[in-house]
Amino acid sequence: MGISKLTTDRVKERMDIEEVLGDYLPMKKKGQNLWANCPFHGEKTPSFSISPAKQIYKCFGCGKAGDPIQFVMDIEGIGFQEAIKHIAGRYGIEVEEDETRTPEQNEAQNERESLLIALGFARDFFVKNLQTPEGKSIGLSYFKERGFTPAIIEKFDLGYALEGWDNLLQGAKSAGFREDILLKAGLILQKEGDATRVYDRFRNRVIFPIHNISGKPLGFGARILTKDKNQPKYINSPETPVYHKSDVLYGMFQAKKAIREKDNCYLVEGYTDVVSLHLSGIENVVASSGTSLTDGQIKLIKRFTDQVTVLYDGDAAGIKASLRGIDLLLEGGLNVKAVVFPDGEDPDSYSRKVGSQAFQDYLENNSRDFIGFKIGLYKEEFVKNPIRKAEVIREVVQSIGKIPDPIIRSVYAKEASGLLGIEEDIIHAELNKTLLKSQKDHYNNKQDDLFAEQAMEELIPDETATSFSEILRIQEREMVRLLVNYGWQKLVDEEMHLCQYLLSETEELEFTTPIYNKILSLYRSNLLQGEIPTSEYFIGLGDQEVQKEVIDLITVRHEVSHHWADTHQIIINTESDDLTLTGFKSILRLKRKMVQKLMEEAKEKIKNAEAEHLDDDKVHEFQVIYFELKKVQLEIDKELGIVIG
Structure with a gap:
């Protein structure tokens, strides 16, 4: 079922952008805003701006923008309702269901959520199996042999898959899960050539759940305990709609807080390495789970720190074979160190061999930069x-x-x-x-283009540098920007709001840019109902196109330091100091572009009339229109102080 509007409203009232985004990335205060390295694209200089006052974020590099709900949707790859539930859980808000949706609509909307629920059931099922006679004698016995404490077993949701062919399948069916959901979640398999024969993917193995960054299980790693040469030591969940191996690191959910606090991430290979380091008191550790590092995994580390220390088994040949990973980390903008264990040792075995304190000392004393x-x-x-x-x-x-x-x-x-x-x-x-x-400068070129585009949008460009239609778009943008930022403010010595002045002066004008036309229509509709819409209204509409554009309009990349006035007594005039003048000039610039557009159309009609050999009266009519428009432009130029040679 859907989530009730009451729940959504409670979440929106309670959520705080600094707290929600703080779960995912470190932020530093600069001026009135917070800044961070963007989690959506690789960068070394922070261009990701968070405004606690406006409860919005915007990246000046890749253009991502939104509120806390949009951030959770993008970072977790989930839908609106799931994001609301995620934030509600963070604040302990009870989620109420909306019963107006049909079962078919809910099924289509919530397939991803159904998969996550099924995976959560499987995790709980495997955990409970440790308390069965088989689970105690095999699974729990294995964990104890490795020194895993009850607290560590609980911390990582470790479990056990029973020996039978369909224990999980039957348990899930009894709990109401459909076979198709279990198949899509990677929990069961179909026998080749017989679609009616399905069975558990994980059997007679200890289970290591793989969590997303917010703690929900996405998949599983399973280790066999018998010496069966026909079976692989580990089997893992396949790629599913919710589990993308290239974007996940084992242990990140348990490690993210420690990584941020220590400003360093230890990178190991396997599940047991991660768990053993936690037993040794080292929590800022993740594993690539035996796969080659990917860009997605490197970006995930970079959300929390720029420092990574790779821990290598004491095997020179194996180390040389995996050096490609260091180059990828460097390329991702991370500062890389490495630690090599004695011959024949890995993080798991060596930590158990020497004990917690000696292990921590070894890491500290043997850490070397990559060179x-x-x-x-x-x-x-x-x-x-x-x-x-x-x-x-x-x-x-x-x-x-x-x-x-x-x-x-x-x-x-x-x-x-x-x-x-x-x-x-x-x-x-x-x-x-x-x-x-090197062919690796594509990223820098792309960023330069994005910054140039942003600069062009924030300035009134020279007409020779940009097409007429682009200049007109920017003038329309400026008009809408004033409406969204200051429309509710009253003009000095006037009995009207800025929005009333702007809209009355542009009532006859038709905007050419669809998104600005859309925002303008919404603005007028609200005014007719006696409401002056604020930026919060547009951001909360649920229209992602409008939300992104409005955030662009209200976000300022650079702000003047208060020290100019407080310390140096230098007063900087801003556009809000005289909104009457600001609004007046904005209207004149917009009208000037509209007049120029009509002049261009008149010139084109004159050319066509001459080419088609129409009578002189018709040509003269178009010429009169052109010169009358030219007079209007000259009057506007005079008001704006524009001198044309």
């Missing part, structure tokens, strides 16, 4: 082999070239020069070659 780590890894190979040394230099330089920040690149080039015993100029020369050959 020292990579060079040390190959040192024995190139000490007596100049050719191999040249190859290592190129490999190191290629890694340095992945770093987006030029200052950090320069620092690492200097360090590499010292460690490799080679002139720094040679390192820089090779680095420049690598950078020139």
Whole structure:
């Protein structure tokens, strides 16, 4: 069923953007707003602005904008109702159902939610299995052998899948779940060639639930405990509508708070590595679950920290095979360190071998930045082999070239020069070659284009630089921007609001840009009902196109520091100081563009009339119209102080 309007209203009244977004990304206060690195695209300089006063966010890099509900929808990849439930759960708000929707509508709307509910049932089912005789003797016994405490087992929702073919299937059916939902969730399988034969995907294995960032299970990893050569050691949930392996890291839900506090993320390979580190008192740890790192996983880490420390098993061959991951982390803008364990040890085995404190000391004392780590890894190979040394230099330089920040690149080039015993100029020369050959500057070009577009929208451009239609669009935007930001304010010495003045002066004008026409129509409709709509009204409409545009209109990227006035006594005039003048000039600019548009149309009619050899009276009629419009333009130019040579 749908969520009642009362619940939605309670959530909107209670939610706070700083608290909701604070669960996902670190923020720093600058002026009246908070700033963060955008979680929706890779960046090193924060361009993601959060306004606590307006309860909105906007990224000046990729353009994402919205309120806390929209943020949760985008970051979790969920629908509106699920986002409301998520925020309601955070604040302890009881969710009331709306019974007006039909079962068919609910089924279509909530398939994703149904999958998450089914996965939640499976998690609880596997957890409860640990209390069965089979679960205690096999699953719980295994966890205890590894030193997993009851608190850790509960923290990670560890469980056990019973030996039979359809224990989960029958349990889920009894609880009311349909087979098609269980199939889509990856919990059961169909036998090849026999669609009627279905059975559990996970059987006779210990279970490691894989959570999303808010703690809901998306999938499972399952480890076999017997030595059966015909069975893989681990099997995992397949890709589903709710589980995308490339965007998930095991343990992130349990680690996100510690990662933010420690400003460092330990990256390991497997599930048991994560759990063992938690047992050792180290909670800022996640696992790639044995798969190669992806851009999505790197962006997930970067939401919480710029520092990552990769923990490697004591296997030189395996380390060299996985070095590609370090380059990906560097390319993602992360500062990378590495720790290598003694031969034959991994994070899980070594933490159990030496104990918590000694393990923590080892990590602290053996953490090396990626340059020292990579060079040390190959040192024995190139000490007596100049050719191999040249190859290592190129490999190191290629890694340095992945770093987006030029200052950090320069620092690492200097360090590499010292460690490799080679002139720094040679390192820089090779680095420049690598950078020139690189195809990785697409991202920077894209950002430059986005910033240029943003700047163009915020300024009144030169007519020679932009098409007429674009200039007209920007003038219409400016008109709507004033309405949304200041429409409710009264004009000095006038018995009217700014919106009444603007709308009365533009009543005859028709906007050419659909979104501004739409906002203008909504504005007029509210005025007819005696209400002056604010930005909050448009943001809360539920129309994503209108919401995004209005947030763009009310968000200012740069603000003047209060120190100019408080400390230096320098007063900066703003557009709101004299709204009568601001509104008057905005109307004149808009009318000027409309007049120019009519002039262009008149010129075109004159050309067509001459080309078609129409009588002189018709041509003269169009000429009179053109010159009358020209007079109007000159009057407007005079008012605006525009001088045309």
